[in-house]
Amino acid sequence: MEAVIEAIAVAMREDPRVFYIGQDVGAMQGSMQGTKGLWEEFGPMRIREAPISESAMVGAALGAALFGQRPIVEISFGEFLPAAMNQLINQAPNLHYMTGGTARVPVVVRTRVGDGPYGGHPQDYSAWFAHVPGWKVVMPATPVDAKGMMTAAIRDDGPVLFFEGMSLSHAARAPVPLDAFETPIGPARIAREGRDVTVVAVGSSLPLAVRAAGELAAEGIELEILDLRTLRPLDRDAILASVRRTRRLITVHEAWVAGGIGAEVVASVVEEAPEVLVAPVIRIGAAAVPVPSGKVRPHALPNARHIVEAARRVMAGTRA
Amino acid sequence: MEAVIEAIAVAMREDPRVFYIGQDVGAMQGSMQGTKGLWEEFGPMRIREAPISESAMVGAALGAALFGQRPIVEISFGEFLPAAMNQLINQAPNLHYMTGGTARVPVVVRTRVGDGPYGGHPQDYSAWFAHVPGWKVVMPATPVDAKGMMTAAIRDDGPVLFFEGMSLSHAARAPVPLDAFETPIGPARIAREGRDVTVVAVGSSLPLAVRAAGELAAEGIELEILDLRTLRPLDRDAILASVRRTRRLITVHEAWVAGGIGAEVVASVVEEAPEVLVAPVIRIGAAAVPVPSGKVRPHALPNARHIVEAARRVMAGTRA
């Protein structure tokens, strides 16, 4: 996503401590052209090409951060996060807390998840990290947010995991402000107002929800779409406020349903106010199979039709 | 836990394809004496001591399973699962499905989590695996279940992750049948009947719930305790049936709350019947910090008092 690259370039111009670690981020300009132009501008010392050693890449970024730098480390695809998992879990989120609050670890881990033009490596493990205290986990859904949240992530003094939904690289070009700006990590955004059903959408599921809303409006069903933007910390207030208005809830993301962030969204509502719900909630996500790499994939992933049907069902299930 | 060792010994006597991979499982008899007697009986070829190479250990177990053996691989503590994460995530749960349903991978991964006499390595990452299609994930709470579920796990033709709550090794000795018997993977168990609040307890949280129930009974609050036993597949029917009776729900586990299995339990109820809940649900789990290794640890983990207070709150929150 060009917006992300812009945010990185601006930060690297501003702050010599910001540098980048990744695979194929140099002469090739990145997987899916994800670092286009950076290597030319900043050279091989600040755009570092690493061996296929994901654990060492993340460990090195953590150590560099601990000793004064502000690295961004790219794991080409989210499917490779497990290869760096002990650095990502037993080190990154612990360093500040376990040192009695003294260590600072300003690291951004950037990665790509889900379906998209590339097709490969579609697994989305984002929910794991939303489970782990010490991480901030973001998944922007629009170019503007992608830029603003990458800027916020780079400026953050702790570890931030930045997920790019691959299907969004298809997204219609929206105008993105040229200057550096921050989109704060945490707050969700109402992407569409509507009175009938709250749809909490994550990353690349946002356009699906928007499409579904258009279709449903014709039937008189008005979706309120909450673009979650941040998986941890969760914007519980925004979720609850919206569900209080609509009294119905659908969650949608590309990750699996069981134990996905949708479960946490649902739980956050019924921890506060189960009585607001007038219909069973519906969670939409990947089918309960390892997400296929082949042409079966689209059938395993959420689409706008799922949302349309879910909305009809929750409306029908209304007991109020 | 001796019951687990017994299950393993019986299986190894019955089936020459069953063997064991772990660290310090030989002359030392295992971390926390977890393989006591096995090395003496079965020798170093069937009780294999591995280098500190968790990823290779799990990979080797998967390959051995794919080629006709039935290995049990022990990762001494759950905190080291991330070191084997790509084998655990990108291989184990995928092998059967991705080969068009042809590969069989009868592997048991055994590990220890949570607080306990040892004190170290308390992180509990079980929720991640409950998120991933292709895994069965069990966490028995009693010696009888530990034996029966280990037997079931060994006999299963797919990968099973077997979590032992470390505090349970303290547990009061209960008589365990000597013969091999299977406790099926999947069904939860009503550990205590009660009309007022359903407490879904996981592994080492079960004794806490039992203790809390005793205390609350004196106040006239009757807990129904559901020993979850299996995190994936989740026994949605048992959960819903109990909550339909009590109309109130508390979940408790040693893992973190956000994105924990408690969230999935809650979601499974409100996907079916949000109207049964007459009070906000309460989820109890580790505090939102990396679980400390030092003496701060108990303050970060659930205890019986938390459950007692939660039960009082849900009873007070009743609107019906």
Place this chain on the structure above:
Amino acid sequence: MLAPVEAKGLSEGLRLYGWMALSRELDEVLCAANPRWFPSAGEEAAMVGAFCDLRPDDAIAAHYRGPLVIYMMRGAEMARLVAQVLGKVGGYNKGRSVPFTGPVDLKIVPWVAGDLGTSLGVATGAALAFQQEGSDRICVCTFGDGTANRGDFHENLNLAASWRLPIVYVCQHNGWAISQPAKDYLPAPVANRAAGYAIPGLEVDGNDVDAVRRTMMGAIARAREGNGPSLIEARTWRAKGHWAADPQDYRAIHPDTPMADPLVRYGDRLIQRGEASATDLDRLRDAARAAVASTLEAVRVLPDTGEAELGLDEVHP
């Protein structure tokens, strides 16, 4: 369909040439049909030489670049493999995994995700199974020079050496990891790493199929006799891009030195040795081309894999 290669009466040399030629032809056609296919042109000697002297009951774990010919050498059907690459029904993997996987009943370690390095673990486990069962079966595992830097390489070689497992690890060193040249991520030859595990470490000209086979023979015998693993580094050269449609702009920035075509080299040798005439070779190549073309034609018309293969019931549990 594989008549040109499997035909009775062909000399061993011609059979080998036939497999390499088949791989080349198939590769070309797959690259044309699927821009995301990973070309293996130029690496056939390393690929075929690593696996051609195994028994059918041995296990194999082939590198993701160029494995299809290896699977066919073991009896996999070209059409079903091509179906995987084209996303058509009939693939062994039912369109679920990455397309360079093969059928497990032929003792093939499958590719079930695209993460590099983990196949070394499963391959090591196959060798462990054979040691457990007390047989003299072995496993051969190939992987790339970039993959050699994953932690799994180290853990598995050390585990296999410690346990004396019957396995041969072969690095299919083509000088690249996508756009990065090997000199940037490999400060020393991969074979040097063998000393760290007290196992043989051998570099070999990976574009000379005879040399690869000779080196493999020793390592295979060693494994079969219970003397443990070996590490072989077959030096070859990636003649094309990382993927079929790879614009390869990086190649101007990181120029490399081409290696002679292993197919041409081997063909010339067969002629020199008097084992074959140029016409024999042409005929084999033509037959391979024809077999590939007819397979492609047959597969192209098949329907795409679709919802029917989602297989919700083929997940455990």
Place this chain on the structure above:
Amino acid sequence: MLAPVEAKGLSEGLRLYGWMALSRELDEVLCAANPRWFPSAGEEAAMVGAFCDLRPDDAIAAHYRGPLVIYMMRGAEMARLVAQVLGKVGGYNKGRSVPFTGPVDLKIVPWVAGDLGTSLGVATGAALAFQQEGSDRICVCTFGDGTANRGDFHENLNLAASWRLPIVYVCQHNGWAISQPAKDYLPAPVANRAAGYAIPGLEVDGNDVDAVRRTMMGAIARAREGNGPSLIEARTWRAKGHWAADPQDYRAIHPDTPMADPLVRYGDRLIQRGEASATDLDRLRDAARAAVASTLEAVRVLPDTGEAELGLDEVHP
């Protein structure tokens, strides 16, 4: 408190002896006070020799066995470290992490979990930071012979070699990984692995502090001058159990060969060299013992760490 060691006028040799003696005394007392403490007796020459010739602005990542003396050499307070081991308030880690961690402001890579091997990654990152900032600071990282088999060992040594990072990796090879003898998991010397990364790999008598220092000096200079990493294998011997209360039954099953006590060896050498008398040594040891005893006394009476240190607000975010 550290007067015996820090006292002005002590020769370099006596200062080193003093640190080693302090470590030994501290270890003994901690083992008595905490049955789960990990004894380091017998490994002092390897521990101290690896770190004693660094600058204060260099980074260190010490193996979990025996790091406290290293932290003290850099200025950490014994009482705060002892508080960590005893679970008392006042520890640098506020009772949260494993007790063998040290204060980060002294350029110490902290132990934040008990998983072995990951500290190599963070240490490598420290060296990367120094290269990025263009300084001549370096990092020294020690780890066990068992830990050397984690994938992180491989990935980090290769990364450091590829990028010529200013770091020295030192294996504190004590012959054991808990109950497993090194011969079962290390088919070759760890130093042999250096050839795989084209970096120096040096074995040294880890119970001879002078030898360790000499070997370190070369590696430190190399790193400081921008010539990249080295791998040193310091051969030492675990004189006690894995943990203080370890019954060590496995030692009868896997007998090993004791090594001479590094403290005695170094003391004798100082006497031979005429650098010290037996009385000097005794005095240092007595002073160390006294310092440890008084520290322990002071820490023992402190309250245990408790809920106040839970620090819900010290987690990011």
